Amino acid sequence: MSRKKDYYYFKARKEGYRSRAAYKLKEIAARFGIFKGVKAVLDLCCSPGGWLQVAKEYLGNDGVIIGVDLSEIESINGVIFIKGDIRNEKILNEILEVTDKVDLVLSDCSPKVSGIWSLDHERQLQLARESLSIAKKLLRKDGNLVLKVFQGAEYESLLNEVRLYFKKVYTTKPSASRKQSAEIYVVAKYFKGREEP
Numbered sequence: 001m002s003r004k005k006d007y008y009y010f011k012a013r014k015e016g017y018r019s020r021a022a023y024k025l026k027e028i029a030a031r032f033g034i035f036k037g038v039k040a041v042l043d044l045c046c047s048p049g050g051w052l053q054v055a056k057e058y059l060g061n062d063g064v065i066i067g068v069d070l071s072e073i074e075s076i077n078g079v080i081f082i083k084g085d086i087r088n089e090k091i092l093n094e095i096l097e098v099t100d101k102v103d104l105v106l107s108d109c110s111p112k113v114s115g116i117w118s119l120d121h122e123r124q125l126q127l128a129r130e131s132l133s134i135a136k137k138l139l140r141k142d143g144n145l146v147l148k149v150f151q152g153a154e155y156e157s158l159l160n161e162v163r164l165y166f167k168k169v170y171t172t173k174p175s176a177s178r179k180q181s182a183e184i185y186v187v188a189k190y191f192k193g194r195e196e197p
Helices: 003-015 021-032 050-059 089-098 117-138 155-165
Strands: 040-044 064-069 079-083 102-107 139-150 166-172 183-191
Touching (some): 003 021, 021 050, 050 079, 064 089, 079 089, 089 117, 117 139, 117 155, 139 155, 155 166, 155 183
Parallel strands (some): 064 079, 102 139
16 A cells, blocks of 8 residues: 555545545645535545535525435535446436436546456546536536546547537546546536537
8 A cells, every 4th residue: 555545545445435535536626726606516436525625615505505426425414425337328317306417516437447447548538528418417507527537548539529518628637536537527617518529
């Protein structure tokens, strides 16, 4: 276990976060202001719930927070959890039963890693693209998206796809990400709406 992993792992335990990933979102939020004016958040691949905890800190009891994951999570007061696969069309319908519009979509999706890089990259990009597809259907105009992407052959293609739908697109690697990790976060702001550019 690296010293850096030790630091964020133990920091999360000490401060009551369910995962070290909470610090990735906190850093992104502080740098890019993604929660400004946000009243409804959708967190895709939310288990174990670290990002939901951060969203709850920003929204308090005034907003709507929805988490979706294949794995059950321990409940968080005021958070609506939907169990299921984001690639299943039924999930969109279940989200729509709660709200038809959100201000922020979060996606920290990863596949079960096989160790075969090309396969893992392809699977992760599928999840990222599915997250983008859901965001396009549910985001309000000028809403924001945070999307984890594995860098690799299809990375630039996905980035260009995101740029079609958002006015500002940034990439960042938070300090809580492991140095050796290929993950990078795409922060897309000001959703243009459904109209094509």
